Amino acid sequence: MxxxxxxxxxxxxxxxxxxxxxxxxxxxxxxxxxxxxxxxxxxxxxxxxxxxxxxxxxxxxxxxxxxxxxxxxxxxxxxxxxxxxxxxxxxxxxxxxxxxxxxxxxxxxxxxxxxxxxxxxxxxxxxxxxxxxxxxxxxxxxxxxxxxxxxxxxxxxxxxxxxxxxxLGEYEKAASFIKHKPNGIAKIADTDAYCAAIYYHLGQFDQMQTYWNSYLETYRVLIAKGTDFDPQDAIDWIFKLNPHRHVSHLEDFLKFISKGRFQHAPVKKIPAKEKGLIVNSFIKEAGVWKFSFDNSVIQIPEVKGFYDLQKLLMQPGQVFHCAELMGSSLEDKSEKLIDEKSRRDYQKRILELQSAIEEAEMQNDYSNIHTLHEEYDMLIEHLSKSLGLQGKIRETGSVVEKARSAVTWRIRNAIAKIELHHPFMGAHLSNAIKTGTFCSYKPDRDIHWETV
Known part of the structure; x- marks a missing residue:
């Protein structure tokens, strides 16, 4: 087969x-x-x-x-x-x-x-x-x-x-999901650490210690490879596995279990302010890109999306077609993935299958339900690939389609790189940059950028 x-x-x-x-x-x-x-x-x-x-x-x-x-x-x-x-x-x-x-x-x-x-x-x-x-x-x-x-x-x-x-701070409700005692190595490495934290907040310290010991054993086997380790390393690992943006309810527990050694989760540091610099700049210098925003300066190695961002920042409010940013010709020789008749036939068959599945379920005809679901799922999968958001037939080989996907990716990836080094600048660009077939920079306030 x-x-x-x-x-x-x-x-x-x-x-x-x-x-x-x-x-x-x-x-x-x-x-x-x-x-x-x-x-x-x-x-x-x-x-x-x-x-x-x-x-x-x-x-x-x-x-x-x-x-x-x-x-x-x-x-x-x-x-x-x-x-x-x-x-x-x-x-x-x-x-x-x-x-x-x-x-x-x-x-x-x-x-x-x-x-x-x-x-x-x-x-x-x-x-x-x-x-x-x-x-x-x-x-x-x-x-x-x-x-x-x-x-x-x-x-x-x-x-x-x-x-x-x-x-959410609903510890009783959270504890209601704990059905089994810890068994050494959990499928998810830090699950027992969270269970320990739940019981800490409930004041059930024996249970807390049991689950914390289980987490440490899991860490010993999976991370430390059976060797001795500093318990602080196991605590730090929890936050490597769990990328919290803000303060987590884990932190009070970890301060307690570490006897005050743990202070707070590592957070991204915003670069220190430097005086005498242009407030907002987006400039390439000597092979790297130098950005300043909110009086903080960062330098980042080049990615393609920086050129797209620079062009958008140069002309706030201006709408650019994705192919223009991509440098592609707008001549589009695409082919439709399905024709209109095929779409109607697919949709008709899907409605028929829905009715047949409902009837089979009412009659408890489980063997037939499985066969009907297989055909239904395959048709839905094919149709979802062939139709766009508004039910329009998608096209393959489309210059515009490829340009839109590539430019969106480039820009969002570039913003993500900036956000790693300067969260405030990344958040500003993420909110103000619009991507898609047409791209633009539309800030929510008057802001000037030096781009050359």
Missing amino acids: AFSAYEHWLYGIEELKKGSIQADLLAREHFEKALKIQPDYALACTGMSLSYFNEWTCQLWDRWEVSKSGAFEWAQRAIELDDQNHIITMVLGRIFLYEGSYDTAEYYFRKSLMLNSNDPDTLLPIALYIVYLGLGKEALKLFERSLELNPFNADYQLRIGGFIYFE
Whole structure:
């Protein structure tokens, strides 16, 4: 039986869900096979990114930088191929979150929700990630919506539901998700540390110590490789795994458990102010880019998106077509992915399948339900690739489409680089820069930039 690229994607995703190094490698084999069948298959690139992300944050801690680079590069390829896929944009948001580029991360999470707000497999991780951004109440709504759409996601109640309630300060509710005693090595390395923190806030110190000891043993096996270690290193690791933007409820617990040795979580430092400099500048000097904003100065190695940003900053309010920023000709020889008749036929068949699934469910015809769902899912997948946001038929090979994807990626990546070194400047640009087919810089106040 010949596999299609989509089938390899499905098998790869199932392997990733197992959460082991061996499963990640098997998943990568499937994604590589999918790319051999279809070299421009964006979801396969996303799968490759996810496999490296698992290594980066959950598995091969001694390969942190290598795995991080792999996750980022494959996500970049995916978004350049298709920036209208909600899975790809969610993955990219997650990568920027762990990079500490919080505004850029939120941009991609919200874009993912805009593209598809009814996929429980993306609602669930987004619910987790936006807690790190300080959006706990919104996260709770997404988590509950995910459970409505897929009750099997209840398996994640401790890791995600309990985490959300913990950061909302509802400790009794968070504790209600803890069903089992610690068993040494948790599937998620820091889960027992959060359980310990929950019990600390509830004043149940015996339980707190039990779970904290379990976390330290997990750290000993997975991170310290069986050797002795400074408990402070285990504390610092928690914040490496959990990229909080603001103060976490973990901090009071960690101050207690470390007997005051832990003071606060590491935060990004804003460069010190330098006097006598232009307040706002965006200039390339001697192979590097030098920026000043709010009297703070930074220097960053070049990325392509800086040229796009410079052009936009030079003419506030001016609207630029993405192809103009890309330097592409506007001659567009694209082909439609499907024709109008095919779209009508697909939509008609989808409605028929919906009715057939409802009838099969009423009659408890489970074997037929599975077959009907398979056909339904495949049609939805194909149609989602073929239609745009407004139901318009998408085109392949489109110069405009490729330019829009590439320019959006370049600009958002450039802003993320700036945000790492200067959070205030990154936040300003993230809010004021509009990307898409047409791009512009529209600040919310009068602001002058020196660009040459």
